[in-house]
Amino acid sequence: MPDSPKHLLLVEDEAPLREAVAEQLGDRGFDVVQADSAELALDALADFAFDIVVTDLRLPGMDGTRVIEAAVDRYPDIIGIVITGYGTVKDAVEVIKRGAADFVTKPFQFDELWHALQGAIEQRRLRTENAWLREQLQQRFSFEGIVGRSRAMRDLFQVLQTVASAASTILITGETGTGKEVVARAIHHASPRRAQRFVAINCSAIPENLLEAELFGHARGAFTGAIANRQGRIEQAHRGTLFLDEVGTMSMALQMKLLRVLQEREFERVGESQTIKVDVRVIAATNADLAKMVAEGTFREDLYYRLHVIPVTLPPLRERKEDVPLLVQHFLQKYCGELGRPVMTVSQPALRCLMAYAWPGNVRQLENAIERAIAMSGSRTQVDVGDLPVDLQGTGESTAKPALDLPAEGLDLHALVAQIEKDMIGRALTRTEQNKGAAARLLGLKRTTLVEKLKRL
Ligand SMILES: Nc1ncnc2c1ncn2[C@@H]1O[C@H](COP(=O)(O)OP(=O)(O)OP(=O)(O)O)[C@@H](O)[C@H]1O
Ligand SMILES: [Mg+2]
Numbered sequence: 397m398p399d400s401p402k403h404l405l406l407v408e409d410e411a412p413l414r415e416a417v418a419e420q421l422g423d424r425g426f427d428v429v430q431a432d433s434a435e436l437a438l439d440a441l442a443d444f445a446f447d448i449v450v451t452d453l454r455l456p457g458m459d460g461t462r463v464i465e466a467a468v469d470r471y472p473d474i475i476g477i478v479i480t481g482y483g484t485v486k487d488a489v490e491v492i493k494r495g496a497a498d499f500v501t502k503p504f505q506f507d508e509l510w511h512a513l514q515g516a517i518e519q520r521r522l523r524t525e526n527a528w529l530r531e532q533l534q535q536r537f538s539f540e541g542i543v544g545r546s547r548a549m550r551d552l553f554q555v556l557q558t559v560a561s562a563a564s565t566i567l568i569t570g571e572t573g574t575g576k577e578v579v580a581r582a583i584h585h586a587s588p589r590r591a592q593r594f595v596a597i598n599c600s601a602i603p604e605n606l607l608e609a610e611l612f613g614h615a616r617g618a619f620t621g622a623i624a625n626r627q628g629r630i631e632q633a634h635r636g637t638l639f640l641d642e643v644g645t646m647s648m649a650l651q652m653k654l655l656r657v658l659q660e661r662e663f664e665r666v667g668e669s670q671t672i673k674v675d676v677r678v679i680a681a682t683n684a685d686l687a688k689m690v691a692e693g694t695f696r697e698d699l700y701y702r703l704h705v706i707p708v709t710l711p712p713l714r715e716r717k718e719d720v721p722l723l724v725q726h727f728l729q730k731y732c733g734e735l736g737r738p739v740m741t742v743s744q745p746a747l748r749c750l751m752a753y754a755w756p757g758n759v760r761q762l763e764n765a766i767e768r769a770i771a772m773s774g775s776r777t778q779v780d781v782g783d784l785p786v787d788l789q790g791t792g793e794s795t796a797k798p799a800l801d802l803p804a805e806g807l808d809l810h811a812l813v814a815q816i817e818k819d820m821i822g823r824a825l826t827r828t829e830q831n832k833g834a835a836a837r838l839l840g841l842k843r844t845t846l847v848e849k850l851k852r853l
Contacts, residue, residue, distance in 0.1 A: 401447030468495030540582035546716035570710030573760030592636030618667025644684035
């Protein structure tokens with residue numbers, strides 16, 4: 397049953413209890429990742445879309461309430477179960493208000509937890525999406541239509557907020573599809589220039605010989621085909637924002653002229669001698685390494701420093717996969733809305749595939765994948781693994797890696813090693829289609845040793 401919830405995060409600081417519970421859950425087909433503190437649990441949640449989180453309420457350091465809050469906040473459909481001490485039912489009620497599905501009180505029999513779990517899974521199956529929670533997520537983690545919840549993106553929102561109001565030049569760097577253009581537009585819309593124009597020009601899309609006239613405008617007869625006087629993009633952006641996309645592809649000669657615009661805010665149209673003064677804010681973008689181009693002599697150093705006044709770097713999506721669930725939600729809303737259909741949900745296995753993928757085309761590629769998945773899903777209300785592009789399918793089924801950091805409070809090495817062992821054996825067996833001999837070779841073990849270990853697992 398690939399679709400039944402089985403990825404479970406178990407947070408409990410009492411090691412014997414935790415291990416006993418983990419073992420029994422494992423026997424019943426759950427894939428359990430253990431954590432002995434809320435801090436570790438939060439790390440695990442940042443990396444992996446668990447279906448279920450079972451957490452003790454009282455933990456050393458941060459308490460279990462935070463785990464539930466963080467889990468529900470990130471994955472509105474996650475099932476949260478709380479373990480509380482005797483006589484602390486009031487706390488349990490409080491956590492349920494924050495999104496946990498049920499609780500058990502200590503000491504408990506495994507069956508009690510099992511029942512709570514089964515009940516919650518059933519309840520979740522029947523429950524329709526929680527629109528309100530989703531809306532909350534959107535509001536807190538966005539800036540002018542750019543969404544993101546990762547540290548990098550929240551820092552970026554802060555920077556954008558402050559730089560938008562200034563007139564300084566901004567250089568946006570990032571791989572293709574990371575959102576350079578949306579960021580440029582967002583800055584314009586958050587700036588005092590918002591009532592004026594945002595003029596974009598892609599320097600790599602216009603042939604070199606036409607780019608100059610396109611940027612600076614030209615006089616009638618300045619060159620063949622110049623049949624009338626024409627304003628360039630720079631003039632059009634007067635009092636507004638000029639967005640120079642792919643600025644790294646500009647010729648050295650044009651770079652020189654652009655530098656003058658940035659320094660003196662003046663220029664001449666091609667074929668004219670009259671100097672024109674402009675008030676523009678320039679935002680430039682590139683996916684090239686301009687510093688390297690400067691070193692190689694293909695980009696002017698003085699222009700580089702002029703542009704580089706406020707550098708903004710957009711990290712690739714693979715380095716901020718916490719943003720994936722939020723972006724998925726954002727695009728589901730966008731495209732379902734355009735089609736006039738109710739906003740779809742996405743299954744946890746599908747979300748796992750989306751989070752495990754490396755996204756070489758970044759957010760643009762993710763957006764395309766979601767748009768396509770909606771089309772593939774027919775009349776279903778949930779996007780599933782089969783709706784995703786084939787190269788994404790099957791990327792999300794491996795078990796979550798246990799955190800490999802040594803936490804300040806120490807860790808349970810045996811449990812960690814056992815978890816890694818189990819994980820690797822599982823992967824080897826999957827890859828070899830359950831061929832024990834081949835799996836043993838992959839792991840550098842004797843076949844008999846592997847069989848031994850499998851018996852113990
Ligand atoms: N953080 C984000 N939130 C919402 N949408 C985003 C985000 N980042 C990118 N997008 C969307 O992804 C698509 C690609 O973004 P954009 O065109 O800004 O990328 P780019 O960095 O300019 O790419 P390229 O270098 O290929 O021109 C757009 O449709 C944009 O709306
Ligand atoms: Mg772009």
